[in-house]
Amino acid sequence: MKKENILKSKFLKIYAKIPDRVRSEEIIVIIDNRPYTWDNASLEVKNDSNVGIKILETLKKMGIL
Numbered sequence: 060m061k062k063e064n065i066l067k068s069k070f071l072k073i074y075a076k077i078p079d080r081v082r083s084e085e086i087i088v089i090i091d092n093r094p095y096t097w098d099n100a101s102l103e104v105k106n107d108s109n110v111g112i113k114i115l116e117t118l119k120k121m122g123i124l
Contacts, residue, residue, distance in 0.1 A: 066115040066116070066119055067111075067115060070118065071101075071104070073124070074101050077097055082096065085097060087123070088114055090113045090114055090117065091113075
């Protein structure tokens, strides 16, 4: 399994446990000077975008994944 797929799986498991209100309000990461909430990050990760990969790598460095 590719590293990105493992990180994506971990992200989605964590995301599923977060309350809806927190998902839409809490900024979890800033990529290229743009803030991402859990919801925004989820869209990027699910679409396998370059930003989604950056989000996963940043969250791993932060110890969240």
